[in-house]
Amino acid sequence: MIPIKTIDRLHPTAEAFGKVILLGEHSVVYGHPAIAAGLPQGLRLTAEPLPDSAAPIELEIPAWGIDLALRPGEVHPVAMSALAVLSACKGPRSGWRVRGESSLPARAGLGSSAALTVALARLVLGPDAPVDAVIEASMVGERIFHGQPSGLDSAVAARGGVLRFVRGEPTQEIALTAPIPLLIFPSGVARSTAVEVGKVRARRERLPSIIDPVLGALGAAVESGIDAILRNDLEGLGEIMNVSHELLSALDVSAPALDHIVERARAHGAPGAKLTGAGGGGCAIALPPADPAPLLAASRAAGIHPLQVEVWR
Numbered sequence: 029m030i031p032i033k034t035i036d037r038l039h040p041t042a043e044a045f046g047k048v049i050l051l052g053e054h055s056v057v058y059g060h061p062a063i064a065a066g067l068p069q070g071l072r073l074t075a076e077p078l079p080d081s082a083a084p085i086e087l088e089i090p091a092w093g094i095d096l097a098l099r100p101g102e103v104h105p106v107a108m109s110a111l112a113v114l115s116a117c118k119g120p121r122s123g124w125r126v127r128g129e130s131s132l133p134a135r136a137g138l139g140s141s142a143a144l145t146v147a148l149a150r151l152v153l154g155p156d157a158p159v160d161a162v163i164e165a166s167m168v169g170e171r172i173f174h175g176q177p178s179g180l181d182s183a184v185a186a187r188g189g190v191l192r193f194v195r196g197e198p199t200q201e202i203a204l205t206a207p208i209p210l211l212i213f214p215s216g217v218a219r220s221t222a223v224e225v226g227k228v229r230a231r232r233e234r235l236p237s238i239i240d241p242v243l244g245a246l247g248a249a250v251e252s253g254i255d256a257i258l259r260n261d262l263e264g265l266g267e268i269m270n271v272s273h274e275l276l277s278a279l280d281v282s283a284p285a286l287d288h289i290v291e292r293a294r295a296h297g298a299p300g301a302k303l304t305g306a307g308g309g310g311c312a313i314a315l316p317p318a319d320p321a322p323l324l325a326a327s328r329a330a331g332i333h334p335l336q337v338e339v340w341r
């Protein structure tokens with residue numbers, strides 16, 4: 029898939045989607061389905077050659093606080109991951125300046141690492157590269173960030189749209205009949221995907237007869253959620269999101285900041301609200317109430333600045 033020939037230059041620009049998981053985080057690690065959607069404000073990279081072709085690649089993404097020289101042997105995870113992706117694509121490892129723009133927060137469960145690894149792969153392989161080759165290269169970097177990721181983030185970052193994802197199976201696009209409006213609430217609480225995935229694994233090892241049915245219920249919520257989406261039944265989807273949040277809490281991956289956001293959204297009439305992504309911090313999502321203004325105002329008063337998006341094909 030990834031070219032065997034060395035490529036000595038980067039394309040001038042490359043893009044990748046951010047992502048939001050609607051349903052099925054964590055259970056997706058155990059082979060159950062998940063629904064995720066691409067966020068168009070993901071990442072846009074631009075590349076220009078440095079005067080010295082032997083100088084380390086400079087990677088600067090001001091919105092994410094990234095300003096790094098990609099020196100071989102570097103131990104910063106972003107630098108290690110970026111170099112691993114460039115190397116997997118047989119691309120240049122020196123002599124370029126890469127700058128990124130994003131309107132999404134980093135490290136908040138909105139797919140920033142997958143967006144970076146997908147966009148870097150596309151800088152080498154080009155905009156017309158087969159999507160599977162881009163995803164394969166992205167996964168090389170994602171494993172450095174997250175250990176054994178399911179691959180969901182890379183698939184959405186490369187493809188966009190609203191996808192049904194099962195680990196190891198071809199990704200399916202869900203044919204929406206209308207866009208799904210969504211509010212995304214960054215909690216501002218830092219979290220680690222690897223830590224949260226590890227917590228679920230440990231709880232499942234201690235309590236398999238309790239946790240396996242919870243994971244199965246999260247997977248069932250995905251199938252019911254797809255039915256609701258196909259009927260454009262946002263009330264039904266909202267109830268499934270509410271149940272999923274409680275199931276994720278049973279896996280010990282919610283956090284007080286996420287529970288507060290979810291409770292505030294429901295109290296202001298949101299049909300559904302839940303944590304999204306690994307949990308422990310990061311973001312929560314809600315289907316907006318008929319009049320979202322009071323919820324938006326109450327969130328801002330609490331120091332939470334929601335993003336209003338529509339996910340669509």
Ligand code: PMV
Binds near residue numbers: 052310
């Ligand atoms: O990194 P996040 O917050 O988008 O979470 C990833 C989703 C998990 O299901 C928790 C892990 C995975 O590899 O799918």
